[in-house]
Amino acid sequence: MSESRLERALTAEEIETFRRDGVVMLPAMFSTDWIDVLGDGLAAHLQAPTERARIWDRDEQGRTMFWDSMAWHDVEQYQRFVHESPAAELAGRLLDSQRVHFYFDAVFVRSHGSQFATPWHQDEPYWSVSGHDTCTIWMPLVAVHAANALAFVPGSHLGAQVFDQPDFGELNPDAKDNVDRSDFSAIAEAAIPDIAADPDRYRVVSWDMVPGDCVVFNSRILHGGSGQLPEDRELRVFTSKWLGDDVRIAFRDVGMDPDFSDMMRAHGLASGDRPGTDLLPEIWAAS
Numbered sequence: 001m002s003e004s005r006l007e008r009a010l011t012a013e014e015i016e017t018f019r020r021d022g023v024v025m026l027p028a029m030f031s032t033d034w035i036d037v038l039g040d041g042l043a044a045h046l047q048a049p050t051e052r053a054r055i056w057d058r059d060e061q062g063r064t065m066f067w068d069s070m071a072w073h074d075v076e077q078y079q080r081f082v083h084e085s086p087a088a089e090l091a092g093r094l095l096d097s098q099r100v101h102f103y104f105d106a107v108f109v110r111s112h113g114s115q116f117a118t119p120w121h122q123d124e125p126y127w128s129v130s131g132h133d134t135c136t137i138w139m140p141l142v143a144v145h146a147a148n149a150l151a152f153v154p155g156s157h158l159g160a161q162v163f164d165q166p167d168f169g170e171l172n173p174d175a176k177d178n179v180d181r182s183d184f185s186a187i188a189e190a191a192i193p194d195i196a197a198d199p200d201r202y203r204v205v206s207w208d209m210v211p212g213d214c215v216v217f218n219s220r221i222l223h224g225g226s227g228q229l230p231e232d233r234e235l236r237v238f239t240s241k242w243l244g245d246d247v248r249i250a251f252r253d254v255g256m257d258p259d260f261s262d263m264m265r266a267h268g269l270a271s272g273d274r275p276g277t278d279l280l281p282e283i284w285a286a287s
């Protein structure tokens with residue numbers, strides 16, 4: 001049996017919480033060394049962003065929210081994290097999957113005092129894969145208060161309703177060309193509820209976190225609300241997206257953002273396939 005890479009064992013309660021709520025906060029899951037690797041990677045990444053990179057918000061004081069995705073092909077430190085860190089095993093154990101493939105990385109970088117709040121949404125409707133066995137590992141690389149951290153509606157990953165998801169392509173103050181757009185109106189059954197207006201009703205959760213802690217969440221869970229930082233705080237977040245046993249490629253008629261479908265087709269992947277190739281590689285298997 002191969003040796004576990006986890007920094008510490010998951011408790012039965014943590015695993016149960018992830019399955020029941022679709023989200024769990026895991027303190028002290030990554031070593032300082034891994035946080036340093038990601039910090040160095042992010043510094044290099046910000047110097048050479050991908051063609052997808054975009055400022056999502058720029059306010060009158062010049063405060064920004066920067067986003068980019070699938071940079072791991074270019075950023076050596078992210079590659080090391082994907083292949084060698086505990087992340088893939090962590091995903092596999094929480095998803096109870098026999099095999100875990102990597103999907104993509106995304107970073108969310110807010111400058112000091114940025115008031116931008118991430119709109120509430122689910123992830124899977126934007127993805128070119130579908131399945132229940134998916135997760136994102138959300139890792140702040142600086143300390144964050146619960147009031148400014150990503151927030152979640154526990155249990156919402158189990159709902160079947162198709163929401164009218166926000167169009168993240170609208171977040172484009174610099175009018176960048178060739179931005180992915182999404183319009184879910186043709187398939188939506190309901191508007192996203194106004195969760196921010198009544199967080200208690202939705203039992204919204206978020207946590208005080210320090211580097212090394214992570215939140216793992218199912219891609220169907222309703223989440224958002226991060227940001228609105230105090231003047232003296234920035235927020236640097238690295239996320240990685242992982243695919244478990246029931247996931248299949250699913251090119252969609254509406255919504256894909258970031259749209260990796262051309263890249264996936266160029267690697268020979270078609271709707272209905274299991275993830276694979278060096279674009280969506282298998283990283284971990286239960287022995």
Ligand SMILES: O=C(O)CCC(=O)C(=O)O
Pocket residue numbers: 106108118123136138150223224226227237239
């Ligand atoms: O960190 C954020 O503000 C947004 C993160 C997010 O929505 C995601 O990783 O799916």
